[in-house]
Amino acid sequence: MKKFAVRSTSLLLAAGLGLAAAASWSAESLQDVMKRRNLSQQDLLAASKTYVPTGKRDDFIAFSSGGQSGQIIVYGIPSMRILKYIGVFTPEPWQGYGFDEESKAVLKQGRIDGKDITWGDTHHPAISETQGKYDGQYLFINDKANPRLAVLDLRDFETKQIVVNPIFKSEHGGAFVTPNTEYVIEAAQYASPLENKKFFPLEEFNEKYRGGVTYWKFDRKEGRIVEKESFSLELPPYSQDLSDAGKGPSDGWSFTNSFCSERYVGGIEKGRPPYEAGCSAKDTDYLHVINWKKAAELVKAGKAKKINGHDVLMMETAIKEGILFLIPEPKSPHGVDVTPDGKMLVVAGKLDTHVSVYSFEKIMAAIKAGKFESKDPYGIPVLSMKDTLHTQVQLGLGPLHTQYDSKPCIAYTSLYVDSQVAKWNYCEGKVLDKISVHYNIGHLMTMEGDSVDPKGRYLVALNKLSIDRFNPVGPLHPQNHQLIDISNDKMQLLYDMPLPLGEPHYVVAISADKLKPGVRYKVGTNSRTDKPHPGRVVAGEERTVKKGNKVEVFGSLIRSHITPETIEAEVGDEITINLTNLERAQDETHGFTVSTYNVHASVEPGKTVQLKFKADKEGVYPYYCTEFCSALHLEMQGYLLVKPKGWKPSKTTTLAKGSYTEADYKATVKKVADTQVIIDSVVAYITSVNYKDFPDVVAMVEDAFDQLGKTKGLKEKHEAFAAKKDWENANLWAEQIWQYQVKTADLGLRAKTYLEQNGAKKVK
Ligand code: RUQ
Ligand code: CUA
Numbered sequence: 211m212k213k214f215a216v217r218s219t220s221l222l223l224a225a226g227l228g229l230a231a232a233a234s235w236s237a238e239s240l241q242d243v244m245k246r247r248n249l250s251q252q253d254l255l256a257a258s259k260t261y262v263p264t265g266k267r268d269d270f271i272a273f274s275s276g277g278q279s280g281q282i283i284v285y286g287i288p289s290m291r292i293l294k295y296i297g298v299f300t301p302e303p304w305q306g307y308g309f310d311e312e313s314k315a316v317l318k319q320g321r322i323d324g325k326d327i328t329w330g331d332t333h334h335p336a337i338s339e340t341q342g343k344y345d346g347q348y349l350f351i352n353d354k355a356n357p358r359l360a361v362l363d364l365r366d367f368e369t370k371q372i373v374v375n376p377i378f379k380s381e382h383g384g385a386f387v388t389p390n391t392e393y394v395i396e397a398a399q400y401a402s403p404l405e406n407k408k409f410f411p412l413e414e415f416n417e418k419y420r421g422g423v424t425y426w427k428f429d430r431k432e433g434r435i436v437e438k439e440s441f442s443l444e445l446p447p448y449s450q451d452l453s454d455a456g457k458g459p460s461d462g463w464s465f466t467n468s469f470c471s472e473r474y475v476g477g478i479e480k481g482r483p484p485y486e487a488g489c490s491a492k493d494t495d496y497l498h499v500i501n502w503k504k505a506a507e508l509v510k511a512g513k514a515k516k517i518n519g520h521d522v523l524m525m526e527t528a529i530k531e532g533i534l535f536l537i538p539e540p541k542s543p544h545g546v547d548v549t550p551d552g553k554m555l556v557v558a559g560k561l562d563t564h565v566s567v568y569s570f571e572k573i574m575a576a577i578k579a580g581k582f583e584s585k586d587p588y589g590i591p592v593l594s595m596k597d598t599l600h601t602q603v604q605l606g607l608g609p610l611h612t613q614y615d616s617k618p619c620i621a622y623t624s625l626y627v628d629s630q631v632a633k634w635n636y637c638e639g640k641v642l643d644k645i646s647v648h649y650n651i652g653h654l655m656t657m658e659g660d661s662v663d664p665k666g667r668y669l670v671a672l673n674k675l676s677i678d679r680f681n682p683v684g685p686l687h688p689q690n691h692q693l694i695d696i697s698n699d700k701m702q703l704l705y706d707m708p709l710p711l712g713e714p715h716y717v718v719a720i721s722a723d724k725l726k727p728g729v730r731y732k733v734g735t736n737s738r739t740d741k742p743h744p745g746r747v748v749a750g751e752e753r754t755v756k757k758g759n760k761v762e763v764f765g766s767l768i769r770s771h772i773t774p775e776t777i778e779a780e781v782g783d784e785i786t787i788n789l790t791n792l793e794r795a796q797d798e799t800h801g802f803t804v805s806t807y808n809v810h811a812s813v814e815p816g817k818t819v820q821l822k823f824k825a826d827k828e829g830v831y832p833y834y835c836t837e838f839c840s841a842l843h844l845e846m847q848g849y850l851l852v853k854p855k856g857w858k859p860s861k862t863t864t865l866a867k868g869s870y871t872e873a874d875y876k877a878t879v880k881k882v883a884d885t886q887v888i889i890d891s892v893v894a895y896i897t898s899v900n901y902k903d904f905p906d907v908v909a910m911v912e913d914a915f916d917q918l919g920k921t922k923g924l925k926e927k928h929e930a931f932a933a934k935k936d937w938e939n940a941n942l943w944a945e946q947i948w949q950y951q952v953k954t955a956d957l958g959l960r961a962k963t964y965l966e967q968n969g970a971k972k973v974k
Contacts (some may be wrong), residue, residue, distance in 0.1 A: 233255075238501060267286070270722055272287055272719040273656075281711065283714065285707075287668050298330065298362070307369070309809055309810040309821075310646065310757060311820040319373065320374060331355040334352055334385055336386055337718050339390065340390060340460075342552075343662055346724035348364060348433060350384075354381060357379065359373050371435060376395075376406075378399075388455045391424040393426060395423060395466075397421070403418050403419060403420070409639065423445060425441055425443075441788055444527070447473055448473070456548055460582070466498040467539055467545075470490075490541060493539070495543055496539065497568070498535075499534070499536070501534075532577075536591070537592070537593045538597065544558060545611040555568045560626065563609070565609050581597055582596065592967055603639045606628040609632075613694060614660070622643070624652065624671065631654055631669065648675075648676065648692065649673055649690075651742045654670065657720075666697065667697050671691070671692040672691055673690040676708065692705065736818060745790075760903040761779045767789055770790070770839065772802070774848065777848070780855050781852055781853070786820060787820070789813055789820075791815050802835060802836065873940050886957060892958035894963060899971060901970050921950045927943045931943065
């Protein structure tokens with residue numbers, strides 16, 4: 211312990227005075243490295259396009275679905291460095307998601323029929339939009355298996371809300387936002403009876419089973435979905451698939467395609483041909499064309515029917531009011547993607563080699579003229595392909611999804627069977643370039659490529675199989691996200707990134723400068739509700755309240771201690787621990803757990819969390835901070851003492867004593883004086899420059915002075931004990947001053963480095 215203390219003083223000294231060891235340079239040349247690592251010119255070119263030097267940042271931030279993990283993966287482009295996993299539908303221990311009361315309340319919103327669902331099949335993330343452009347405020351994502359939708363706030367990258375679809379049993383075509391995020395669209399997948407807990411045999415599939423689209427009303431100011439103002443449109447049992455919202459001229463309309471419009475119900479065990487045969491028998495399926503603005507008005511006017519307490523606009527009404535149409539689309543389509551100008555929609559048929567480009571203008575003209583080729587079995591008017599198509603282009607085998615470039619008319623489509631990306635011109639209907647990917651690409655994504663303002667530059671291919679790309683890790687392979695440079699005529703493959711957290715279906719990427727996440731909360735915030743937390747405390751107000759069998763702690767965390775340091779309870783007590791992180795400095799997160807009680811919290815600066823559990827077993831349970839927050843992180847500890855009922859201390863128990871001498875005390879006092887010299891020099895530097903122009907530094911300086919402020923009165927205290935020759939108390943109280951000094955110096959040095967690196971100017 212003492213050795214360590216001495217070493218850290220000298221370390222601080224070295225840093226404070228700017229005495230860093232001289233860097234030694236390698237003599238190896240670029241040619242040497244190429245030879246040694248067997249790299250080509252092409253490799254180097256690719257590397258130079260994706261490498262982000264240390265200390266530099268990425269231009270784009272990608273939000274990837276985490277597939278079956280129920281989470282979201284955040285990474286930077288072009289470096290492909292993973293920045294964060296965000297717990298959404300499933301517990302995420304690092305963030306305490308599902309282990310503290312605040313996040314449990316969010317996960318609880320995702321319960322279905324009173325049961326926890328602790329996994330999710332996340333598919334499509336969507337960033338909120340303003341006038342069709344990504345605005346960087348919110349993120350949405352759907353769970354296909356258990357029809358749910360989540361809302362994340364991009365101010366802190368936390369999940370704030372989960373809503374359960376009231377009428378579907380699965381969903382796929384979500385989350386897609388309307389151009390001003392008025393609604394978040396979510397389409398059903400596998401048809402089922404809309405009324406909950408109602409059974410109908412498969413023989414009644416055509417009559418009793420239904421699909422649909424839900425329009426979740428989003429309140430941007432509150433940052434939450436308003437369930438009461440949300441509604442659905444009843445649709446035929448056609449396995450609605452992906453959706454997209456119109457924009458520009460097509461704003462107010464939405465498009466949802468479908469497969470298995472054959473309404474085939476399988477039954478191989480009864481000798482019937484299987485689903486895959488019956489669901490792809492016809493040459494075409496149906497694209498649903500819906501006027502959602504008008505639908506919302508009809509619902510407001512009371513034309514909806516309540517199903518499971520939710521407003522559903524029935525097909526009959528939608529047909530009568532002229533807001534629902536169908537258009538044939540090539541066999542088993544997958545993906546309907548509206549062009550950035552909102553004038554066309556691209557549909558790819560998985561089992562066709564073409565993509566079909568429909569013209570919104572032609573669709574509207576046909577509707578206006580009442581030119582329908584037929585009606586479907588439910589009476590929905592069907593527009594003809596001939597009247598609505600702009601063009602069809604043969605791209606290759608298994609076209610799936612389309613994204614757009616910043617250059618007009620340029621689109622990229624994934625070819626699942628060919629394992630390729632095709633670059634093509636949708637205005638002129640020509641193929642421009644193709645590149646192979648590894649292997650079986652699902653979605654693909656260009657920068658802001660589904661907005662009205664795509665940014666071009668990079669494309670990410672989300673490949674389903676990675677086979678020979680990475681070092682083998684057993685039969686279950688990682689997914690492969692491949693980064694492709696699209697800034698030139700020819701596409702260039704730059705990088706393979708393994709993604710080992712479920713099958714990510716879709717990714718969206720936003721210009722990094724549009725995101726402005728905070729680094730701290732207002733002290734005492736419940737981050738899941740954005741409201742002041744009833745369990746919050748300010749420094750000095752920490753307390754433990756015992757009422758009957760309830761023990762409630764109002765505690766705090768700050769380097770390097772937890773207040774309180776002991777919690778006493780009796781077996782059977784209900785324990786509630788509220789903890790506020792009093793730090794203001796950036797990145798000073800503390801974690802908290804109590805041994806064997808399955809609770810954990812991540813408490814970022816300013817946040818208040820609550821942990822609740824029953825002390826159902828007698829014993830001694832250490833609690834500690836789980837983030838390496840400071841040099842004395844390991845000492846950030848305490849004990850939960852769970853006593854047997856009616857336990858009384860025996861008179862002979864006293865705390866163990868240390869054996870400190872006068873020499874120990876004197877050494878500590880000297881250490882304190884030396885450290886003060888460093889602090890003074892750092893303070894002199896900081897106050898000599900315009901540090902007040904840097905909010906991050908101001909926060910660090912405030913924290914530093916907070917720490918130093920705590921030394922008040924301690925000098926008198928240790929001197930009084932020294933006068934009484936109580937070397938233990940004298941030494942330990944002097945040591946405590948040094949603890950505060952270390953944290954002050956640590957913050958001060960960080961502030962100094964920040965100022966030096968960010969061009970602080972002398973003020974005098
Ligand atoms: S869709 S299978 Cu996004 Cu290709 Cu889910
Ligand atoms: Cu706080 Cu470790």
